[in-house]
Amino acid sequence: MFILPLRYKTRIVPHFMPTDVIEAVPIPLIVVDGDRHILELNGPAQSLFGAAMVGRHYMTVIREPFCVQQVEAAINGRPSQAAELRRPIDEKERIFSLTASPRNEAGAVIALIDQTEAHDAERMRSDFVANVSHELKTPLTALSGLIETLSGAAQNDAEARGRFLGMMAEETSRMSRLVSDLLSLNRLEDADVITRRERLNLCDVIEAARRSLSDHAGARGISLVLQGCDAPAFLLGDADQLRQVFNNLIENAIKYGDENGTVTINVTREDHAALLRGPAIRVAVTDTGRGIGQEHIARLTERFYRVDRHRSRQVGGTGLGLAIVKHIIRRHRGWLRIASKVGKGSTFTVLLPAE
Ligand SMILES: Nc1ncnc2c1ncn2[C@@H]1O[C@H](COP(=O)(O)OP(=O)(O)OP(=O)(O)O)[C@@H](O)[C@H]1O
Ligand SMILES: [Mg+2]
Missing domain, CATH: 3.30.565.10 (Histidine kinase-like ATPase, C-terminal domain)
Incomplete structure (x- = not known):
């Protein structure tokens, strides 16, 4: 984080962000004073926590220990890190990244960035990779088992050979169908393909x-x-x-x-x-x-x-x-x-x- 030298801070930066500035910011912002009371919440923060929180201790709305640590660090002028804050909104849990920065006077400004979509996308991506791997692994395991049997016990048994080759053909067609379905989906999801x-x-x-x-x-x-x-x-x-x-x-x-x-x-x-x-x-x-x-x-x-x-x-x-x-x-x-x-x-x- 970039911190201005104190003499510049006191001279050119206003005491606290004027209301119209925090109102113009489209993410939830909470301004806390040196006594840890909430001075101001912008519109998005009010929709999240309610306007009635002004004047209350900030821990009325933020209790998670790691988040509190970051707010305290900012109030004490120490560097802080991003922390994760979870809140249910309309029955869905939303995940915010909380950052706390020191106020020029005393206290801190807390900003919350909604990361729910990014988290969901990441979960979908990793579920997808896990599913594809699993779906490919199953026929592969079957194939390697069949190859092993064919090259061993069933090598000289014409009837077993025919049966096993049929099973192998089935497993490979399952794999090739999976791959072509994945390619179809990929093309369909690509907005550039008309x-x-x-x-x-x-x-x-x-x-x-x-x-x-x-x-x-x-x-x-x-x-x-x-x-x-x-x-x-x-x-x-x-x-x-x-x-x-x-x-x-x-x-x-x-x-x-x-x-x-x-x-x-x-x-x-x-x-x-x-x-x-x-x-x-x-x-x-x-x-x-x-x-x-x-x-x-x-x-x-x-x-x-x-x-x-x-x-x-x-x-x-x-x-x-x-x-x-x-x-x-x-x-x-x-x-x-x-x-x-x-x-x-x-x-x-x-x-x-x-x-
Ligand atoms: N007509 C149906 N009656 C009952 N269940 C169905 C019917 N159609 C789909 N389903 C259920 O929905 C699931 C998803 O269907 P989908 O067509 O996406 O996959 P699938 O048929 O299992 O595999 P794929 O279509 O990729 O070969 C199926 O696994 C099945 O459980
Ligand atoms: Mg189907």
Whole structure:
């Protein structure tokens, strides 16, 4: 911290920051006098602690021992460090970086910088790295186990060799799918990459997705029913991206739907959708599966979020599909709604602006 020599301080710096100066600062500021009473709080500090704190001891609002140490250091003209202060605001804990600087007269000025977003971003980054590493590690461990067995005991056993090679192919395709999903997400999150806007018939896109998943559905005895595509549904968008949306939603409905059940894809047109303030195409993908508990619904589009990790892994899911869906729909200025009842099934509804 830069400290002016005393003779300059007393001559050119005013006794305390005038109110209009601290009011102009957009972060919470608290001015404390030499007796440790609060002289002034600016607007942001008042919203945090309440205006009634003026005149009270500063420890009424700041009690954390390390924060108090820094304020005391500043009051005593000693160097202070940044300290972390946590406060619940609107039911969410916010994290501030507290700095205390000596006042020219006596006391200290306490400044609080909200670091919550930076903390959240850092936590997301490290969770992401941990998740990716874990998801890559699992098939890698399986592969190295299989290689070991193949080069040892199973070397001369043709039947085991075939089986193990099949398992190895499965694990590598799981890894390559994970990597391509990560690359997709990365491209979708990059604001500089522009989504194509070509005129297309959404029914063609959905039909293509349905066709490519029909074997998968057949293997579970599920019938895929497409409704509302007797007439075309035109919009402006990126066919490859929209194909990914319906691939992921229909694939989920098959994976998490009931065996021998039905997955319905219903396309409707609306002249005026309130959410989009204009004409829209609504596609609802409904399954009759086990459904999703309400507490999970808001989190489903987070990267790697799975309701039942073990079950999702068994069916080959890494929890990136709905994160990709969310980004693509957002890029098309649309909406995703998820409705579900445990034991009854789920409906994932996509609302997209019509041409
Ligand atoms: N139709 C559904 N019915 C029940 N649960 C679902 C349904 N769709 C998604 N889920 C739940 O939401 C989670 C996240 O879905 P998402 O598509 O993002 O991942 P995934 O299917 O597990 O993996 P991926 O799509 O990357 O292969 C799933 O793991 C599952 O728990
Ligand atoms: Mg999925």
